[in-house]
Amino acid sequence: MNKKRFYITTTLPYVNAAPHVGFALEIVQADAIARYHRELLGEEVFFNTGTDEHGLKIYQKAIEEGKDPQAYTDEYAAKFDHLKQALNLSYDNFIRTTDSYHVAAAQEFWKRCAAHGDIEKKIYKTKYCVGCELEKTDSELEDGRCSIHPNMDIQTVEEENYFFKFSNSQSALLELYARNPDFVIPPSRLGEIRKFIEGGIQDFSVSRLKRKMPWGVPVPGDPEHVMYVWFDALVNYVSALGWPEDTKKFEAFWGTKELPNAIQIAGKDNLRQQSAMWQAMLISAGLPPSRHILIHGFIISGGQKMSKSLGNVIDPFEIVERYGTDALRYYLLREVPTFEDGDFTIERFAEAYRANLVNGLGNSVSRIVKMAVLSGVDTMYEADFAHDPAFAAFKEYMDRFELKKAADGIWERIGNLDKKIDETKPFKLVRENPGAAKKILRELIEEIWKIDYMLKSFLPETSKKIEAILKHPETIVPLFPRIDA
RNA sequence: GCCGGGGUAGCUCAGUUGGUUAGAGCGUCUCACUCAUAAAGAGAAGGUUCGUGGGUUCGAUUCCCACCCCCGGUACCA
Numbered sequence: 001m002n003k004k005r006f007y008i009t010t011t012l013p014y015v016n017a018a019p020h021v022g023f024a025l026e027i028v029q030a031d032a033i034a035r036y037h038r039e040l041l042g043e044e045v046f047f048n049t050g051t052d053e054h055g056l057k058i059y060q061k062a063i064e065e066g067k068d069p070q071a072y073t074d075e076y077a078a079k080f081d082h083l084k085q086a087l088n089l090s091y092d093n094f095i096r097t098t099d100s101y102h103v104a105a106a107q108e109f110w111k112r113c114a115a116h117g118d119i120e121k122k123i124y125k126t127k128y129c130v131g132c133e134l135e136k137t138d139s140e141l142e143d144g145r146c147s148i149h150p151n152m153d154i155q156t157v158e159e160e161n162y163f164f165k166f167s168n169s170q171s172a173l174l175e176l177y178a179r180n181p182d183f184v185i186p187p188s189r190l191g192e193i194r195k196f197i198e199g200g201i202q203d204f205s206v207s208r209l210k211r212k213m214p215w216g217v218p219v220p221g222d223p224e225h226v227m228y229v230w231f232d233a234l235v236n237y238v239s240a241l242g243w244p245e246d247t248k249k250f251e252a253f254w255g256t257k258e259l260p261n262a263i264q265i266a267g268k269d270n271l272r273q274q275s276a277m278w279q280a281m282l283i284s285a286g287l288p289p290s291r292h293i294l295i296h297g298f299i300i301s302g303g304q305k306m307s308k309s310l311g312n313v314i315d316p317f318e319i320v321e322r323y324g325t326d327a328l329r330y331y332l333l334r335e336v337p338t339f340e341d342g343d344f345t346i347e348r349f350a351e352a353y354r355a356n357l358v359n360g361l362g363n364s365v366s367r368i369v370k371m372a373v374l375s376g377v378d379t380m381y382e383a384d385f386a387h388d389p390a391f392a393a394f395k396e397y398m399d400r401f402e403l404k405k406a407a408d409g410i411w412e413r414i415g416n417l418d419k420k421i422d423e424t425k426p427f428k429l430v431r432e433n434p435g436a437a438k439k440i441l442r443e444l445i446e447e448i449w450k451i452d453y454m455l456k457s458f459l460p461e462t463s464k465k466i467e468a469i470l471k472h473p474e475t476i477v478p479l480f481p482r483i484d485a
Numbered sequence: 486g487c488c489g490g491g492g493u494a495g496c497u498c499a500g501u502u503g504g505u506u507a508g509a510g511c512g513u514c515u516c517a518c519u520c521a522u523a524a525a526g527a528g529a530a531g532g533u534u535c536g537u538g539g540g541u542u543c544g545a546u547u548c549c550c551a552c553c554c555c556c557g558g559u560a561c562c563a
Contacts, residue, residue, distance in 0.1 A: 367521035
C-alpha cells in the first residue's frame with residue numbers, strides 16, 4: 001500500500017511588489033497544513049507555491065526600471081528565498097510561470113479547452129481614456145467617465161480576443177458545488193460563489209494582442225496573441241505536478257474525477273477565480289476538479305486596510321527580525337481567525353507574544369524542566385501520541401483546516417500544565433514525598449513531549465528547541481526572550 | 486443600488502435545534518506562592534442584557550419585519 005498523497009498549493013503572488021503580511025498569512029497557513037500531513041500523518045506531501053510573472057503590470061514595471069522583463073522577474077523570484085527563510089516554509093516546489101515547462105503546459109491546456117469548443121474569437125470591447133492613453137475597466141470609471149479626465153469622453157476600442165466560454169460551465173459548476181458541500185471552506189464562501197454562478201455568468205477574455213503587450217505565453221497557432229495572464233497563471237496548479245507529461249504524478253497528487261485530492265488556499269478576493277473560473281477551465285480540459293478551496297480573510301491593521309499613507313503597514317520581515325519566525329507564525333495561525341479578517345497591530349502582536357509565548361509556552365517549559373532537573377527526573381519520552389484523546393481532537397480540527405481552533409487546543413494544554421503545578425505543588429511536595437513529586441513531574445514532562453509533537457506543524461523551530469531542551473535539560477535557555485515594547 | 490459578511494464585557498471573539506443568574510482568552514484590580522523568563526495561580530470588577538425599533542412566543546442574543554452603522558465584492562487588477 002502506497003503512502004497517502006497530499007497536495008496543497010497557494011495562489012501565486014504577482015511580482016510587482018514586495019511580499020506583504022497578507023501573503024505571509026496564506027503561505028504560513030498552507031505550510032502548517034503541509035507540515036501536519038507530512039510530519040504528523042506521514043503522508044507524501046507536495047506543497048506548491050511560486051510566482052506569477054506575466055502580464056501588463058510586470059511588463060510596465062520592468063520597462064519602468066529599465067530592465068528586461070525576464071531579468072526583473074528573476075530578481076524577484078530570488079527574493080522569495082528571503083520569505084522562505086523568514087517564515088521557515090517547507091514548500092516542495094517553487095514554480096515560476098515563466099518556467100518553460102509551465103509555458104508548455106499552459107499551451108497544452110489551452111489546446112484542450114479549444115478542442116472542447118470552449119475557446120473562440122470574439123470582439124472584445126475595451127474602454128479607453130484618451131487623456132490617460134490607457135484602457136480602463138468599469139470599476140475604474142465613475143458614471144462612465146475617467147476620474148482623472150472627467151471632461152473627456154471614454155472611447156470604446158474594439159479588438160479581437162479569444163474568449164473562454166465560461167457560460168458553458170454554469171450547470172457543471174452548480175453540480176460540483178451541490179455534490180461537494182465542503183468544496184469551498186468555509187461554507188459561507190461556497191454560498192457566495194454559488195449565488196454568483198446562479199445569477200448567470202459571462203464569458204471572459206483570455207488573450208491579449210501581442211503587439212500591445214508581448215509579455216505572455218504565446219497562444220498556440222496564433223502569433224498575434226498571447227494568453228491573458230489569468231489563464232496561464234491558473235494552469236500552474238497542474239503544471240507544477242508535471243502535467244501533461246507526468247500523468248502518474250499528476251494523478252497521484254491531483255487526484256481523479258472520482259477522488260479529487262488537491263487542496264487550494266486563496267484569499268477571499270480570489271474566490272471567483274479559484275472556485276469558479278479555474279474549475280470551469282479544468283472541466284473544459286477534461287481534468288478533475290480541486291478537492292477543497294480554502295478561503296482566508298485579509299489582514300487589516302487597526303481596523304483599517306493597510307496602506308502606506310496610513311502608516312499602518314506591517315512588514316513581516318521586521319517582525320521576524322525582532323521577535324523571531326515562530327512568533328510571527330504563531331500570530332498568523334492563532335491570533336488571526338483562520339477564515340476571516342484579522343487585525344494585526346504591533347501592540348496586539350507584542351501582547352500576544354508576551355502572554356502566550358513568553359509567559360505561556362516558554363515559561364511553562366522552563367519551570368517544569370528546571371524542577372525535573374532539580375529532582376533528577378528523566379526527561380526523555382517515547383510515546384504513541386496517536387492514541388492520546390486530546391490529540392484526536394486536535395487531529396479533527398486539523399483535518400477540517402481549523403488551524404486556530406487546533407492551536408487553541410494546544411494552548412489549553414499548556415495552560416493546564418501551570419494549573420497542575422499550582423494544584424499539586426511538586427516543588428514543595430518534593431521535600432515531603434519525593435516519590436510522589438517525581439511522578440507528577442514525570443507526567444508533566446510527558447505532557448510537554450505531546451505538546452511539542454502538536455507544535456511541529458505550527459512552530460517547527462520552537463518544537464525543535466523544546467526537544468533539544470528535553471534531551472539536554474541542564475542547558476535550558478528561555479524559548480522566547482522578553483522583548484521590551 | 487445590488488450581493489455577501491458583521492455589529493455580544495476595555496480588546497479579540499464563543500454562543501446551530503429559543504429556556505434558569507449571557508461565556509472564554511487577553512488587559513485591569515486584589516490576594517497568595519516561589520519551581521520558572523520580576524513569571525505562573527486564585528478571586529474580583531466589568532455587558533444600562535447581546536446595533537436600533539417593532540413582531541411571534543409563556544419566554545429570544547438565538548425566529549420574522551423594518552431601520553442604522555462597519556467591512557468586502559460588484560467580473561478582465563493579478
